[in-house]
Amino acid sequence: SQTIHQWPATLVQPVGSPLSLECTVEGTSNPNLYWYRQAAGRGLQLLFYSVGIGQISSEVPQNLSASRPQDRQFILSSKKLLLSDSGFYLCAWSPPGLAAGTQYFGPGTRLLVL
Amino acid sequence: EDQVTQSPEALRLQEGESSSLNCSYTVSGLRGLFWYRQDPGKGPEFLFTLYSAGEEKEKERLKATLTKKESFLHITAPKPEDSATYLCAANEAAGNKLTFGGGTRVLVKP
Numbered sequence: 001s002q003t004i005h006q007w008p009a010t011l012v013q014p015v016g017s018p019l020s021l022e023c024t025v026e027g028t029s030n031p032n033l034y035w036y037r038q039a040a041g042r043g044l045q046l047l048f049y050s051v052g053i054g055q056i057s058s059e060v061p062q063n064l065s066a067s068r069p070q071d072r073q074f075i076l077s078s079k080k081l082l083l084s085d086s087g088f089y090l091c092a093w094s095p096p097g098l099a100a101g102t103q104y105f106g107p108g109t110r111l112l113v114l
Numbered sequence: 115e116d117q118v119t120q121s122p123e124a125l126r127l128q129e130g131e132s133s134s135l136n137c138s139y140t141v142s143g144l145r146g147l148f149w150y151r152q153d154p155g156k157g158p159e160f161l162f163t164l165y166s167a168g169e170e171k172e173k174e175r176l177k178a179t180l181t182k183k184e185s186f187l188h189i190t191a192p193k194p195e196d197s198a199t200y201l202c203a204a205n206e207a208a209g210n211k212l213t214f215g216g217g218t219r220v221l222v223k224p
Contacts, residue, residue, distance in 0.1 A: 043201065043216040044158075059211075090157050102148065103203075103212060105157035 002027035006091050006106040013113055019064075019078040021109050023091030026072065031093040033074040034103060035066055038088040050074060051096075086113045116141045118204050120215035127222045130191050135218045137202035138184040147185045148212060149178050150201040158201055161187075192222045 003026045013019060025031055032051050036044040046059045048066035056066050063082060067075045074091055089109045095101040118139045127133055139147065146165055150158035162171045164180040171178050175196060177188045187200055199219045203212040 044203075044214040046211055049211065088155075092157075102146075102160055102163055104160060105150075108155070108157045110155070 002093070002104065004091060004093055004104060004106040006089075006109050008109060009107065010110045011112070013081050013111065015083055015113055016080050019076070019081050019085070019111070021076040021089055021091075021111075023074040023076075023106055024072055025093045028072070028093065028095070030071060030096040032096060032101075033068060034092040034094070035074065035076050036090040036092065038090060038108075040087075044090065048076070081113045083113050086111055116204065116206055116213045118202060118213050118215040120200075120202055120218050122218060123216065124219045125221070127189075127192055127220065129193055129222055129224050132188070132190045132192070134189070135187040135200055135220070136184060137187070137215055139202075139204040139213075139215075140183075141204045141206040141213065143206055145205045147180055148203045148205070149185070149187055150203070152199045152201055152217070154199075161200075189220070192220075194222045194224050196220065197222045 005024050007022055034049045035047040037047055038044050048056055048058055050056050050068045053068050053071055064078050091106040092103040094103045121136045146163050148163050149161040151161055152158040162178040164178055167180055167182045169180050175190045179186045197220055199217045201214055201217045203214045205212050
């Protein structure tokens with residue numbers, strides 16, 4: 001069976017500091033991978049998605065970036081965090097291919113920027 | 115622009131009091147309509163996928179239905195453990211991205 005991991009679970013960072021959130025998937029090959037942000041009490045906003053190693057599509061222009069160095073690893077980064085970057089960050093995977101299969105979510109990372 | 119709107123934003127139910135959640139969507143050629151359950155502080159948990167108007171799916175006390183413009187999530191005789199935020203999302207035919215609604219927070223009181 002497939003499992004998805006995210007770490008850290010919680011992170012408190014000062015404004016202007018760098019960020020690196022990691023997501024890994026087990027039990028599948030060449031998955032589509034996604035990063036979402038969820039503000040308090042709101043829906044999910046798609047930030048980035050990837051259909052393969054090194055292939056990243058950005059949905060929202062901001063100071064965040066994503067990378068996919070390995071088939072089942074997806075990393076969300078920032079060089080300098082802003083207060084507005086606070087939120088709940090979710091990674092998800094779906095079966096490979098362009099047809100949108102069901103997306104399965106990880107446990108999330110709660111980020112607080114102070 | 116693709117839009118997914120959920121109503122109501124919040125729903126308070128007594129245990130056993132059945133109700134329905136609405137998800138209306140405007141997408142260019144719906145490829146799939148997805149329902150998720152999200153508990154506080156956790157990632158969304160997949161519930162259902164619906165592909166065509168008239169389709170219905172059930173899981174325990176939950177039943178999802180789909181029309182050409184909207185989807186409903188019916189909760190029959192809810193229990194306190196059904197308390198959660200329910201999210202719906204739509205996928206348009208042109209790509210593999212999901213557009214999420216804002217969610218409905220459901221609280222079931224014993």
